[in-house]
Amino acid sequence: MACRVIEYGGAMSRWAPDAALRLERAAIELFTVQGYAATSVPQIAARAGLTTRTFFRHFPDKRDVLFLRERELPGVVAALVAGAPAFLSPLGLVMHGFEAMATGPFEGWREDIRSRRAIIESDQGLRERELLKNVLLGEVISEALERHGVAGDEARMVARYGVTVFELALTDWLQADGSAFVDVLHSTAYRMGRLVRPARQGE
């Protein structure tokens, strides 16, 4: 079967280093055409020129193939938070990390993310997996905050809040046309902060 070599960032191993990428590509194509539920793992593997068993070596389950691109996200964001200026507030640290993501790689991935989102929202199981990934991201950020000296409970709260802002901003950015992700992120953070500010009458 064609072992098309896709440049990936350098020679990794002696075998075709793109097995996971081929599987991901085949899966997205099939999901788009015939839907997620109607696509079987053997079908994906066959289209990628691999076997079912190999699919499950690269992905823990069928759903995970749609999140290959996000595997490194927690580590990257955590590193960005870890490297944020120490004088920032806890929320400032988190937003610093997200801001760097928004101005960096995300800006060019809009259509990729959009097409994946369309598939994810078509299936409840995929939605669940996405929620878990977000929570996991929050936990990693929380640890990074603790290494900045933020107390554990405060770190958890700020991390969860930050991830929520990121999620909502991402959704807005994918729907709205033309805006830069950074701007949407800032706008969302500002508006949400205002809404959530403890008001005297509303508890």
Added chain:
Amino acid sequence: MACRVIEYGGAMSRWAPDAALRLERAAIELFTVQGYAATSVPQIAARAGLTTRTFFRHFPDKRDVLFLRERELPGVVAALVAGAPAFLSPLGLVMHGFEAMATGPFEGWREDIRSRRAIIESDQGLRERELLKNVLLGEVISEALERHGVAGDEARMVARYGVTVFELALTDWLQADGSAFVDVLHSTAYRMGRLVRPARQGE
């Protein structure tokens, strides 16, 4: 098999109205003893005196049996938000609903919720399901806010924030000993609001 009649709120149908409850009880017992993954649906059904097919008539999948008690939660909270005083801020409306839940039924369910939580946290799939339930709760609350005249995007933000506060408070309440849920809820809301307040230096 013993068809123990559990009072549930009134005669529902002519058959034993407690099939779902029997299944839930059997499932929790087995999950506690041998773990979630090591327990099969046929095993649960047999212990409840029913068949596998009947299990899937009461629950869409194996995970859902642990969330039977929360089925009515979204409706209840939405009704509480809908009935909240109109002069409250959007966040005040949401917190009003949660506050009523906290002072009401939740206070007596602590140990039940705690044992379920222990099982849920032992399995990734169960965590995912719980996250989905929380998001669904947020969506229902968001709709209730819109019926109060809150704009769509603001409703989404406030609802997500409120659910997050509720989650964090619930976790704290289950771990800490002795505190009333309402107090933990208020404390969490206050502390999180302070952390999240837009600071001048931190974006």
Added chain:
DNA sequence: ACTCTGATGGCATGCCGTGTCATCACGGTC
């Protein structure tokens, strides 16, 4: 040429979840 490593293929297995039809208890009707 030899060995070691690690990705892959192939097979078997068990559980999950669903479609389909039969059964059977109960309530209503005459």
Added chain:
DNA sequence: GACCGTGATGACACGGCATGCCATCAGAGT
């Protein structure tokens, strides 16, 4: 009291998901 409709359950078949196990095989290092 006999009839029928309703709706929950039982029984069976079936396909897909996920994993354990072992064989294979290509390449790297010696």
